[in-house]
Amino acid sequence: MMEKNSVLSSNGGELQLPVGFRFRPTDAELILYYLKPKVRSLPLTATFIPQIDEIFQSHPSHLPGDVKQRRYFFSKRKWDYSKTSKSRINYISDESGYWKIVGKEKAISVNVAPRTSVVVGTKKTFVLYEGKHTKTSWFMHEYRLLPSQISTAPTMECENWYAYRINQRKRNGRVKITRGNTKKKIVGEDDGVMELSVDNTVEFGSPPLPSPLCSSNEEEASA
Known part of the structure; x- marks a missing residue:
């Protein structure tokens, strides 16, 4: 049976999308077209991202939406790294687990001219630990808009919003399929969509050009 294709709306309900459509913004698209107007209290072009209080x-x-899919949320930061451990943030009141920062904060940039890019925001990656420091398959990315992207006009009201992307890393998802002289490897499976890498045994023509919006090093492989 074909899986239901839906996304959360800003009011917590579900919006049904046409078959084949996925809400998959790049890091730069998420920051520029969703987080930036949210911070500046401007109308959003679409209402696919709900607000969550104290997401950590x-x-x-327990958050709304299908746990098998990649989910997006807006939330205001109610803490800062100067007052808590820089590597741990408790996620529930009984302190049975915590989100741990992994890696360094990453700059997200967009191309504004040939060989010229501008940093518009940053991304932090967290992994969820439970119990006695047991690592789980839950990952969360926190997106922050740089102050340079916020208008300094005195009439502009800006709020301390952040965007979050949450998903689980798939385990043992690598499968190899051989058909005739063409070998295909399934290198990832997420939200019911399989991404295939095909060996060069058959001519498929030139690959599509990358999106002009984002720098080539912007996206990293995510769970």
Whole structure:
């Protein structure tokens, strides 16, 4: 049976999308076209991202939406790194687990001219630990808009919003399929969509050009 294709709306309901459509913004698109107007209190072009209070205080499986899909949320930061451990943030009141920062904060840039890019925001990556430091398959990315992207006009009201992307990393998802002289490897499976890499045994023509919006090093492989 074909899976239901839907996304959360800003009021917590579900919006049905046409078959084949996925809400998959790049890092730069998420920052520029969703987080930036949210911070500046401007109307959004679409209402696909709901607001969550204190997102770090809830287990991701308790947040709205399909846990099998990549989910996006807006939330205001109610803490800062100067007052808590820089590597741990408790997620529920009984302190049975925490989100741990992995890696360094990453700059997200967009191309504004040939060989010229501008940093518009940053991304932090967190992994969820439970119990006695047991690493789980839950990952969360936190997106922040740079102050340079916010208008300094005195009439502009800006709020401390952040965008979040939450999903689970698939395990043992690598499968190899051989058909005739063409070998295909399934290198990832997410939200019911399989991404295929095909060996060069058959001519398929030139690959599509990358999106002009984002720098080539912007996206990293994510869970």
